[in-house]
Amino acid sequence: MQAIQQSGSTHTLCTTYDAYDPIFLKKVLPYIQYIEVTPDTIARALDDRITLNESIINSLLDVLPFVKVIAHGVGLSIGSYDDYSKAYINLLDELIETIPLAWHSEHLGYVRINGQNLNTMLALPRTKEMLDLICARVCLIQDRYKIPFLLENIVHLLPDAPADFSDAQFLNELTKRTGCGLILDVYNLECDSHNHRFDISGFLDELNFSPVKEIHIAGGTEYKGFKLDIHSNIVSDSTIDLTLQILKHPACQVETINYELLPEAVNVLGHDVVCEELKKLSKIFNTPTREFTGISS
């Protein structure tokens, strides 16, 4: 397989690869420059040992000459008061030993309380105490892996607990103290706006854009009047418009726009629909595309 053409642009495009599907991977290559893997999702439990799925890793190694790989975890639980997940750190160690990562990232939330899995992800209380706890952990993680570490704004499923900071103030303080980067999930902002009347404009006005290295876009669904962050669909026009607005911000230095999809959604939508969506997004965001020879399906 050989890349024979590339057109220039400011930003790049990325998508998710979380299930063994090398045909899908090769089909999306013309449109993307980054591929996102979720260590937890590509892991499997062998007896009591959690390890990365070898087939998925091998298919990623095959395309390494053409894309950069980024890791985006869900299981670190950086905001758990007792500790973050050592099992996730072990997985990340394994991934980083196997594949060179451009950067790695996690969600600014928690999935465990007192060692018990919540089986969902909740947003952090934006208190001074929580900020101190998160900053200390971010520094530890940055010391451990000498590659950039990004944190993502997550959907607020529950109403906010009493807070010392606004959402943007919390992120600004976090990045100022630690030097970590940010993922700005545009669809999550829309979910919060729909579900809790979150003031997106006010948030964007207050946010320091310099640390934002990656943007997440996705399409979800509505249930009982709630907009759900489920990564199951193509991207809506409103998400695209908001992303374009963010990209125009003078301080915006976003490197990649990541169209996130659950592996199950790739199966439901089909490869062709996902590729068409990436092609459309590439045109809208003016990201580079390439033609490949030798791609078999």
Next chain:
Amino acid sequence: MLGLIKSTYEPCEQDSVYLRELRTSRELCLVKEICIWWRCFQIENYCPLTSEWLKQQNLLEHCIEEYYQNTNVPSYIEQAGIAFLEYILSHIADSVAHSIAAFERAMIQVKRGDLREYIISWDYEPYAVLSGILYKTPYDQVNAKGQYKVAVSYNIPGLFNVVKM
């Protein structure tokens, strides 16, 4: 918070206003639903036989809800699926549910490379029960009644065989 989400704790006067208000919020109801929905989705994929049988008895959601409330559900489906089957084996008295869950657990273990042989007792003809699950049709409980042993092993062609006792 954990107790609120798992429906195992009721906030009292000593708890914060936030937690007390959260208890009756529609957002908390949604979070609980999402947790159960994801567990159902995962378990239906990983344990299709047991899940489908429970679904046919209108017990699936209830069982998964109880399993979620009473267990620290592992993050990884290979562990969560086996833990669910073990939960069914220890919490559901029905002999058919036992046989199906034990059979499914044994098949998963053997496919993973477990070299042990598993023997599972059935009070009904296993193929009739399994066909009922796969084709979503009720089996003839009168004619299918009988004592059977199912052996599951890596060394058996097709991984299992059925012997009438």
